[in-house]
Each structure stands twice: as structure tokens, then as C-alpha cells.
Amino acid sequence: MADIGERSWAGWVTLVARLVLGGSMFYAGALKIGNLKQSVTAVEAYQLPFPDWFEKLVGYCLPVFELVVGAAVILGLFTRWTSVLLSLLLVAYIIGLSQAMARGLQIDCGCFTEGGALPDGEESELGISILRDIGFLAAGVWAIVWPKSPVSLDKMLFDE
Secondary structure, eight states: OGGGGGSHHHHHHHHHHHHHHHHHHHHHHHHHHTOHHHHHHHHHTTOOSSOHHHHHHHHHHHHHHHHHHHHHHHHTSSHHHHHHHHHHHHHHHHHHHHHHHHTTOOEEOOSSSOOEEOOTTOOOOHHHHHHHHHHHHHHHHHHHHSOOOSSOHHHHHHOO
16 A cells, blocks of 8 residues: 555645645644734633643644654655654544534634634634545655655655
């Protein structure tokens, strides 16, 4: 099954998957990095049963993680492992979004926006965010299973 990465079409699909997955994460991190306090507010809006210090840690560290690992995936550096990290993060996002939707929380997910509680009367679009993240997860799974692509640092540095 891993031999499919050797075929030219599969390698190009991996390149697209890397750009979609890594690009989305890098973009999300870049949007949040300038206002880390708002990132913490977005995490707190999910009302998860975690201590305040943990929510703050996630809010402050998440944008940096998204930027660094997203850039690595875009560049094709340690593609399989960085894609695993982002895919696991997406699973956590999908779980967080699903529980918020199931509980009827009216929040903005904070994925590509500031996030936080929505004004009264404004409807949450968590379902759309879940579907979008499932698509990103599919790109991540592709890059995990078939990490080789024609343009990557892995290929340049490790002949992979």
C-alpha cells in the first residue's frame, strides 16, 4: 500500500494534501498569534472541564504549535510525523466542536476567527466547522499513509 507514493499522481495528491493541511493550520495559527489573550478566550468558550491554567496553556501554545507544525507540513519536513501531529489535533478539534454543538453552545469556533461566545440571536456554525475539519483530517490521513511527494524537504534532505 505504501508503494502508491512512488506513483507520480499519488505524490502530487500528497503535495496538495500537505498544502491544504499545513496551509490551513499555518493560517489559523497566524491569525491567532497576534492576540493570544483572545485565543485563550476562544478556548474558554468551549466550557470544557479543565482547570483554568490548562485552558490558558492551550490558548497561548496552540497558535505557536499550529504555525510551526503547519509550516513543517507545507515544507514537507518529516511529513508523516508532522501530519500525524496535525491529524491528532484535528481529532481533538472535531471532538471539541462536537461536544459544543451537542451541548447547544452558541460559540464561534475560533478556528479562523477570534472565537468566543456569539452575541444573542446569532447562530453557531459548528456543524460546518466539523465538516471542514473532517476534510482537513482526510488530507492528513492521506499524507500519513502516502507521505512521499515530488516537492518536499524530505525528498531533498533524506531522498524520500
